[in-house]
Amino acid sequence: MxxxxxxxxxxxxxxxxxxxxxxxxxxxxxxxxxxxxxxxxxxxxxxxxxxxxSPSPAARALVTRRTRTIGLITSGSVDYGPSSIAMHFNRAARDARYSVDTVSTGERDPETAKRAVEGLLRQRVDAVVIVVNDAEVLEMVRALDLGVPLVVAASTARRGPQLVAIDQYRGARAAVRHLAELGHTQILHLAGPEQSTDAIERVRGWRDELAARRLVAPEPRHGDWSAESGFAIGADLEIARGTSVFVGNDQMAIGLMSALRRRDLLVPDDVSIVGFDDIPEAAYLYPPLTTVRQDFAALGQMMMQKVLVALEEGENESADTPLPTQLVVRDSTRELTIG
Structure with missing residues (x-):
């Protein structure tokens, strides 16, 4: 039987x-x-x-059994950042002798994310980890009470005990500060999608650093993280020699650099460019790209550590400090010379 x-x-x-x-x-x-x-x-x-x-993890433990499986949800396109986070989280989970059930959703909307969470709960995972890069999805996730530990990787000014993040805001400020210290006063921003939590924090950092230096912040142009969108925006961007651009990620920076070459604008002689992420190819572009490096390995380990603490000790009410970024200066930026 x-x-x-x-x-x-x-x-x-x-x-x-x-x-x-x-x-x-x-x-x-x-x-x-x-x-x-x-x-x-x-x-x-x-x-x-x-x-x-019962919403109490302790009470739920009486009727559930540990499966040593964690559910991981990523959404949207397979960008360098989210895919790197997922890879390093899987490594950290494997080191802790946990397996990971990964659900990748093509859409960035709350309903799709909710269905993905439900599917993982039906598989009786011990915890759920969600990599969020959409403001509406983040608001939905904040309201969840699943009865199992929930860890969210998301960029937001509103910190919380279940959130882990890399400091996009200070990374953006460092990028703009670098350009300003080279003498640039016209610092444009090619941003990611308007609903992206990463893009929102990078735009906020760009605006605040310009405001602190009493520099004008023109309206940012928004791409979709792809080199294609960077190229399309670069083809008609109002830009003059001596201008600089802080770009929301390295892929869009690659497209922008290609478009500027077609317009006979040289990087960095005419236009200085800073990207974000430090993708592996960034150091081998022509010219090599100045960018902001994110420590995705540290984030993956931090996420797993938060899961383990929640499973063994219960939810911790304290919020973690976002992980720092690192400005990597290469040849796509240069001191502005007059005349």
């Missing part, structure tokens, strides 16, 4: 469906937050009781 599989423990999405409310409303009831109507609260509590749902 085949052995029956243990019943799956209910999660927050099951409660929301049974109560006919959103998972955010369930989370508000669980955490005792205001602005929930009494009738709605009673319906949610009845659904939790009917499904025997």
């Amino acid at each position: 085949a052995q029956e599989k243990p019943a799956r423990a209910a999660n927050i999405f099951d409660v929301a469906r049974l109560a006919g409310v959103s998972h955010q409303t369930v989370s508000r009831v669980i955490n005792g937050l205001p602005n929930v109507r009494p009738a709605t609260k009673e319906r949610v509590e009845q659904a939790m009781k009917q499904l025997r749902y």
Whole structure:
């Protein structure tokens, strides 16, 4: 006789469906937050009781068994940053003798991310890790209470105990500071997608560094992280000799440099350029690209350490300091000379 599989423990999405409310409303009831109507609260509590749902990790441990499997969700295109984070997290998990179930979603929207979380919970993972690069998805993720540890890799000014990040804001300020110290007063920004959390923080850093130096911040141009978008923007960008550009990632910087060459503008003689990420090819471009390096290996290890602490000791309420970046100066920037 085949052995029956243990019943799956209910999660927050099951409660929301049974109560006919959103998972955010369930989370508000669980955490005792205001602005929930009494009738709605009673319906949610009845659904939790009917499904025997408990948000407490300690209580859930009584009905679940460790699988030594962690669910990892990445979304959007396969960019260098997210793919590097996933690779280094997998290495850190393997070193801790955990396996990783990875779900890569092509879309960057809350509903797709929510379905991915539900799918991993059905596989009874011990924890969920999400690499977020979309502002709406991040807001959805912040409201989750899954009954298993949740770690989120996301760039945001609003720090939280479940969040880990690399300091995009200070990295952007360092890039702009470098250009300003070379004598540049016109510092344009070719940014990533407007909803990207990384792009939002880099734009914020660019604006604040310019403001601190009383320099004008023109409207940034937004690409999609690809070299193609950098080339397209570079083809019609209003740019004069002596201008500099802080570019939101190295791929777009590559496209921009190619477009400027077609316009007979030399880098760095006419235009200085700084990228972001320090992709492996950055040092071998012509000219080699000045850029901001991110320590994705350290981030992957930090994510795994946070999972292990949550599994063994419970959620830690303290927020971690974002990991620092490093400005790598190469030949795509040069001191501005007049005349």
